[in-house]
Amino acid sequence: MSGNPESILKIPTKIATMYPGNLLYFPPLYYHAVATNSGKNVMFAIRTFDRESFIRSIKISPRLTFNWMLRYIYTQVFYNKSGKQGFHENKERFPFKAVIFEEVVKRQFDTFANYDGLDAFALP
């Protein structure tokens, strides 16, 4: 994941402001970042993971879907003993997750810690 938080807003970006009682739908492989207001906040992100979802994922990006599938199988078979699917906070060490965190996320965190990009989210 290259680029920076200022220039990514200059490519086509969608914004969704969510209030209590609203339901948001987004298809597979739609990249997103989320800002949250202060105080009590409860949100359920419910995933459908079926034939239709898989076909939509392939239509959106066959390559990313295939890459994900191989890495998913690798992680589930050799490392994930929790029974949970998808991203989750955990104490286990998953190799691809670790690589992305060390090589991408940690560097993004270090580089952009002092950049204030909250206004772009236009929180109410």
Next chain:
Amino acid sequence: MAMKEEIQAGDVQKLSLDAVETVPKVVKKAALVFFVYILFCDVIMCVWPGIFRLYLRYYLSFEPVMPSDVPNDITPVTDVYGVHDYAGTSEYLGSEVIIFRNFTDCKSTFDNVVFPRSKDQVDTYTHIGYLDKPGNAYRPGVTKGDFVDRTLAEVIKRKDPNEFASFLQFFSDIDFKDLLKAKADDQFAFDHSFISFFKKPIVSTGIHAAPAAQTLSLQCYGTKSWLFWKSSDLSRHKIHPVASPQGQ
């Protein structure tokens, strides 16, 4: 003159013979290069984390992907009104992000149905600290610390601004059906639920995606704002999205 024409004709004939021999070789070499490229990018890098690490080191760049004088290109997601159950959403689900306004009274369903059923469930939560800045699309405004196991009831009661319940997975299929007003035969895989009591507005989750899964995000308490990017737009602007089981 006749002799010259004969030589020229011979030369052309000789060139054509070479071309006939060379073109298949070039095609074969191109096919081989393409095969090796696909093997490397789409197979080896997907089963060998060490190679994936080298790829990320080589390709990662934080240079701007657009000139600084280009304005932001942010447009609102389409709103839909008048849909109040899961069956009604189906005709809108496809390749675009949609908001169903005033979908249900989620607060009431959470407080009176889902919470009583799940209050004793235990999951892993993270301690957080706040950065001086509120964050951005690439960097949340919190740092994550130690993990702690708590019941849902404890989390709701404590209202601790220094704990963030993110990507929770302890609600069940029946909870999803109650929350989404879905039918008994509708199928949902799992949830990524978020509960927070932040002391100030922040970017809570940096850029990531859910491969192969469609998402229905129901806001019950508080407000959130989301920014979205298509993977094709990210690729076109050389942001190089990658897919992993953890969604980055």
